[in-house]
Amino acid sequence: MQQSFTIFPFDLPGDVTTLRADIRAFLGAHAVKLGVPNCWLICDPDFSKALGAAGFLGMTLPKDVGGHDRHPLERYVVIEELLAAGAPVGAHWIADRQTAPLILRYGSDEAKARYLPGMCAGELYACIGLSEPGAGSDLASVRSTARLTSDGWRISGQKIWTSSAHLSHVMLALLRSEEGSERNAGLSQFLIPMDAPGVTIRPIIDMSGEHHFNEVFFDDVLLPEWALIGTRGQGWTQATAELALERSGPERYLSSHVLMTALIDAAGTDPDPELRTLIGELTAELWTLRQMSMSTAAKLAAGEDPMVEASMVKDLGNSFEQALPQRVQALVDCPSTRQDDLAKLMRSLLISAPSFSLRGGTREIIRGIIARGLGLR
Structure with a gap:
């Protein structure tokens, strides 16, 4: 049996003491409600925009797309402080945590130019389209489709339990791009503007009366070819690697x-x-x-x-x-x-x-x- 968990040797980079003091001072200077449980689902667009202006979003992305070229563990320190304080970080959370890094790694030049500066500024939000009816955590059962036509990609299907879809500007969706494919073969990732014709969002209200989750329907949504992220048919590998960031x-x-x-x-x-x-x-x-x-x-x-x-x-x-x-x-x-x-x-x-x-x-x-x-x- 392999060893169950090996602690990876690491040293926190830079002046962590000053960085912690900076983010705590930022929190003290902004009139925002802190001490909120489960705060990474709580959205405050003004707070997200202020974080971006202060350089606390897009920290690991390069400067030419609006980022700050900082070490991932410096970003870790910042989000640790925000979460410990119970700050309302939900608006930018998905975009900053995983969508922006994935676009940087796999996206077209058009996608990078269109989305990354706004994400780094805390002004452009993203959601993740994974779960579907009958395919909750079993992502290999995804049935929503993407078909390449002479006009571009045609998207049809449904996603469910999509956090903050009603507030987001773009969805990173896992779709079945190869007709007749099964399980984890033939899947690809796409960027879908949430205001595109054919996209419908319906709220799911939880037992506490809160609206965090949504159903999202795609009715023959047309996307340009550059909306494909990464390699066609390699969505499973990309999505599972991305989930390490999420989990x-x-x-x-x-x-x-x-x-x-x-x-x-x-x-x-x-x-x-x-x-x-x-x-x-x-x-x-x-x-x-x-x-x-x-x-x-x-x-x-x-x-x-x-x-x-x-x-x-x-x-x-x-x-x-x-x-x-x-x-x-x-x-x-x-x-x-x-x-x-x-x-x-x-x-x-x-x-x-x-x-x-x-x-x-x-x-x-x-x-x-x-x-x-x-x-x-």
């Missing part, structure tokens, strides 16, 4: 972090022994997940493809952030009449946390990836 970041263990900080604040300087033990356990688990996540980020920065490690971070991180509100609830009495920050955060996360292990791939899919990677099946 291994600090958002996989910091979605509930504001509840942990609220618990520490409420405990004061002399908490009872059970509460002290819980805070110690949570801190140790959080630090371990952070080291795993940063090690995976360092592997990605070094050009490796740590799909198994990224999947481990997602699975263990989801377990941690889902269990956190339940563990707090077991020790802290929070009746519905209690309205302090700790009580409100705990009630909010008890509702939303079950979804954490669905987004980015269900637990069953993720553990299958881990098992195959470790030679367990």
Whole structure:
């Protein structure tokens, strides 16, 4: 059996202390609501634009497309600070995390010129078109099609559970481009403008009354040939490599972090022994997940493809952030009449946390990836 997880040796680049101070000063200078749980789904376009103007978006992209040529681990420090503070980063999140790097790597000159400067500025948002009815985390079952015609690509089909599609300017979609193909063969990735004729977006309201998810329908949508990203028929390889970026970041263990900080604040300087033990356990688990996540980020920065490690971070991180509100609830009495920050955060996360292990791939899919990677099946 292969070793389950090797911590990749890395040193944080540059002056990290100054970088942390800069992003904290930025947060202090902007009148924006912080301390929001699950904050990478919360959108504030003005805040995203301010982040872009301050140089905190497109950090790893080259300057000629609006980026800043900084190291990926410097970007990691910035997003860690934003998530720990519970800042509303949802508007730009997908574009900055994975769409812009993918366009830089695989996109045409037209795609780079059209989309990257706006993404780096925090003014152009993206969503990811993966799941479909009957093909949730099983991406090899994708049935939405792209057919090349004399006019360009014709897109038909449906995507579901698409986060922030109603706010996005463009979708990066995985489609079946080769007629008669099956499973992971014959798939390609395309950039689809969300205002293109034939695109329809319908909201999915979750049990808390929030609108983050959507159904998206494509009715014979016409795209130019340059809308194809990368190599025709290689969408599976591109999409799975991209998922390592999605699954291994600090958002996989910091979605509930504001509840942990609220618990520490409420405990004061002399908490009872059970509460002290819980805070110690949570801190140790959080630090371990952070080291795993940063090690995976360092592997990605070094050009490796740590799909198994990224999947481990997602699975263990989801377990941690889902269990956190339940563990707090077991020790802290929070009746519905209690309205302090700790009580409100705990009630909010008890509702939303079950979804954490669905987004980015269900637990069953993720553990299958881990098992195959470790030679367990």
